Amino acid sequence: MASLIPGQATPIGPNAWRVLARNPGMMTGPGTNSYLYGKDSLTVIDPGPEDHDHLQALLHAAKDLGKPISQVIVTHTHRDHSPGALALVAATGARCLGPFVPDDGLQDESWQADTLLAEGDQIDCGGTTLEVIETPGHVSNHLCFLSDSGLLFTGDHLIQGSTVVIAPPSGSMGAYFASLRKLQGRGITMMAPGHGDVIDDPETALSHTLAHRQKREDKVLDCLLPEAAPVNQLVKSVYNDVPAFLHGVAEFSLLAHLIKLAEDGKAEESEGGWRRNE
Numbered sequence: 474m475a476s477l478i479p480g481q482a483t484p485i486g487p488n489a490w491r492v493l494a495r496n497p498g499m500m501t502g503p504g505t506n507s508y509l510y511g512k513d514s515l516t517v518i519d520p521g522p523e524d525h526d527h528l529q530a531l532l533h534a535a536k537d538l539g540k541p542i543s544q545v546i547v548t549h550t551h552r553d554h555s556p557g558a559l560a561l562v563a564a565t566g567a568r569c570l571g572p573f574v575p576d577d578g579l580q581d582e583s584w585q586a587d588t589l590l591a592e593g594d595q596i597d598c599g600g601t602t603l604e605v606i607e608t609p610g611h612v613s614n615h616l617c618f619l620s621d622s623g624l625l626f627t628g629d630h631l632i633q634g635s636t637v638v639i640a641p642p643s644g645s646m647g648a649y650f651a652s653l654r655k656l657q658g659r660g661i662t663m664m665a666p667g668h669g670d671v672i673d674d675p676e677t678a679l680s681h682t683l684a685h686r687q688k689r690e691d692k693v694l695d696c697l698l699p700e701a702a703p704v705n706q707l708v709k710s711v712y713n714d715v716p717a718f719l720h721g722v723a724e725f726s727l728l729a730h731l732i733k734l735a736e737d738g739k740a741e742e743s744e745g746g747w748r749r750n751e
Contacts, residue, residue, distance in 0.1 A: 493506055494522060505553045509535065511599035511601060515543065517545045520557030545571075546596065549611065568587045572586070579640065580612075591607065592607040608656070610648045611628075611638070613643040613644070625675065628666070632669050639725065645732070646729035649729075662675070689711070693727065694740070701747060701748040703746035712727065
């Protein structure tokens, strides 16, 4: 696997380079991965947070590669993925392509796409292309981008070394399961995630993630009783294999699981919290 060095352009595949932002943390792991992709010109995928050093790293990488940055696309509009677009566009004149912005208070409201992308769109990336795949789940506007060589830019749909948080209302566990299955059998050869190193066995990663999420859903159902319990109580038993300091974050995904179980007719919300639907 390629090394993770902040600010350094690292080749990861045909016409593709990664530049790691300097924003490590509990939710971002080593930091946000921005990608440069293209043959004759460059498309920046997920320009990352608003950060001067990261902007300069992207500009220097493009200069070293001898290719102009012509466009910016984002997988979704969480604040560690898209805010860097404003300064990058100001510096290069690039156009922006990507999703709408959900109104849930968790998004980068500075993001404005010149062109909204949808399922099946083909993005011209200077002599090579990316296919748009709608992958809601982590958030409702999430997109993945598949190159003509089989490299999939996954954003936060799949990341290396951890599972992603699904935070309602714009995050949906039901949609997440469906989006994972949607990627199976697509001829994906490698995944370039929004956080962590490249994933070189995509089908195994998809199967493992689906199995892990299903196992967690089964545990949620096992922990539900006929008497209602609040999420902050349920999280202690459902995520007893996770350190307690992470339970606050885990409550988001737990709620997403509960909503999915309610949609499946297996759980219901009532006064006092959630209970099994007998």
